[in-house]
Amino acid sequence: MFRGSFPALVTPFTNGKVDWDTLGKLVEWHIGEGSHGLVPVGTTGESPTLTHEEHERVIEEVVRVAAGRLPVIAGAGSNNTLEAIRFMRHAAEVGADAALVVTPYYNKPTQAGLIAHFTALHDCCDLPIIIYNIPGRSAVDMTPETLGRLAQLPRIIGVKDATGDLARVCAQRITCGKDFLQISGEDATAHGFNAQGGVGVISVTANVAPKLVAQVQEATLAGDYATALELQDRLMPLHRAIFVEPGVVGVKYAMSLLGLCHEEVRLPLTGLGDTTRALVKDALRHAGLLD
Numbered sequence: 001m002f003r004g005s006f007p008a009l010v011t012p013f014t015n016g017k018v019d020w021d022t023l024g025k026l027v028e029w030h031i032g033e034g035s036h037g038l039v040p041v042g043t044t045g046e047s048p049t050l051t052h053e054e055h056e057r058v059i060e061e062v063v064r065v066a067a068g069r070l071p072v073i074a075g076a077g078s079n080n081t082l083e084a085i086r087f088m089r090h091a092a093e094v095g096a097d098a099a100l101v102v103t104p105y106y107n108k109p110t111q112a113g114l115i116a117h118f119t120a121l122h123d124c125c126d127l128p129i130i131i132y133n134i135p136g137r138s139a140v141d142m143t144p145e146t147l148g149r150l151a152q153l154p155r156i157i158g159v160k161d162a163t164g165d166l167a168r169v170c171a172q173r174i175t176c177g178k179d180f181l182q183i184s185g186e187d188a189t190a191h192g193f194n195a196q197g198g199v200g201v202i203s204v205t206a207n208v209a210p211k212l213v214a215q216v217q218e219a220t221l222a223g224d225y226a227t228a229l230e231l232q233d234r235l236m237p238l239h240r241a242i243f244v245e246p247g248v249v250g251v252k253y254a255m256s257l258l259g260l261c262h263e264e265v266r267l268p269l270t271g272l273g274d275t276t277r278a279l280v281k282d283a284l285r286h287a288g289l290l291d
Contacts, residue, residue, distance in 0.1 A: 001071050001097065002130070002158060002181055003199045003221060004036030005214040007206035008044035010252055011058055012261035018054055020061060022261050027065040029260070033210035036200070036217070038062055039100055041075035043137070044204050044248045049266040055087065060094045073130060073202075077102035081117050085124045092127040100130050100160060100202070105138035111146045122153045129155055134162035134185060144168065148175025160185040160202050161193070169196035187213075187239040191232045194220035204247045205239050208254040209287055237283035244276045254280050257290060 007030055012022040030038060040062040041047045041055050050058065059074045066072050074091035076099040078084040084101060091099050103109075104117055121129060131150065135141035141163070150156045158181025161168055166189060169182050176182075183200040184193035190201035199221065206213040212235055219228035242250035249265050253272050256263040257280075263271060272280070284290035 002037065002073070002183070004201075004217040005034075005206050005210065006037040006039050006073060006183070006200060006202045007035055007210055007213075008042045008202050008204050009038050009040045009062065010207050010248060010255065010261065011041070011045045011050065011054075012252075013264040013266065014262055016264075016266075018050075018058065019261065020057075023058065023061055024065045026260065027062055030206075030210050031066070031069055034214040035070065035206060035210045036214060037071040037073060037097075038066060039073045039075065039202050042077075042100055042132075042202070043102075043134075044207070044251065045075060046248060046266055046269070047075050047077070049269075052083075052086075056090050056094075059091055059096060063095045071097040073098045073100050075100050076121075077104075077132060079104040079107045081120050084117075084121055088121055088127055088129075089125050092125045096127065098128040098130055098157070100132050102132040102134065103138045103140050103142050105140070108140050111143060114140070114142055114146055115149060118150050118156065119153065122150075122155050126155065128157045130158045130160055130181065130183065131156065132160040132162070132185065134160075136162070144171040144175045147172055151176035151180050157181055158183055161198075162186050164189060166192050166196050169193060169198055173197050187242075188236065191216060191220060191225070191228055195225060204251050205235060205242060207251045208242075208258065208260070208284070209235060209238060209289060212287065234287045237286045238280075238289075241276070241279040241283040244279060245272055250276065250280055253277060254284060257281065257284060 076087035162185030
């Protein structure tokens with residue numbers, strides 16, 4: 001179920017409020033474009049600036065519109081274990097297929113603390129968990145050894161690895177086993193990630209180029225790395241341009257150029273500078289997405 005391209009879905013805003021109509025249209029668009037699943041309310045979904053009520057309703061709406069046509073991995077992370085349990089249980093109740101749970105940020109727990117946190121989440125309900133390891137944002141790195149211990153729990157099924165270290169995939173195959181799902185959290189290295197043993201990507205770029213990102217994944221999973229590399233060459237300038245400033249800002253601007261949603265983000269994020277806007281436009285043209 002959890003293989004291929006999973007857009008880290010943006011949360012569209014209009015005049016400061018969640019644009020529910022546009023959210024539903026985006027889900028339908030991704031299904032039509034060939035995305036293999038959706039991940040609402042992650043970092044790219046601006047989870048830090050959503051209220052709890054908005055967070056939960058976004059999950060409900062995405063699950064409702066998707067209607068079982070593709071899997072939904074609900075963002076359920078928090079640096080407060082009790083809050084993450086709330087999000088986990090809600091996602092299970094409304095029919096999400098799995099939860100994406102980031103390592104607790106800011107608190108800087110030890111490896112023992114990470115084990116205790118994720119064990120509590122594992123035990124709180126029956127929802128499968130994909131651990132999100134992104135030390136650059138969370139200030140804590142889950143080691144392959146710690147991940148291997150957690151992989152022994154039946155409902156901890158995979159990792160979204162955003163370390164950018166492709167050797168990590170091989171190390172985690174040793175500690176977690178070959179069937180443990182390893183999913184890239186970095187667009188620019190997702191092609192190579194799969195060559196090391198990965199099975200997918202939770203992608204920011206897929207918000208604006210879902211068909212191309214899905215085709216890269218399909219090619220790598222079929223062992224056709226030559227085709228995947230040609231597609232990656234088209235996408236690489238876009239991967240880079242989107243992340244010159246915070247990724248959600250870059251990708252929402254790109255989406256606005258294609259008429260998919262407004263570029264609006266919530267403070268403390270702000271709109272792109274003019275230089276970055278030009279880079280994003282050029283990258284969209286290079287990818288064949290904009291005239």
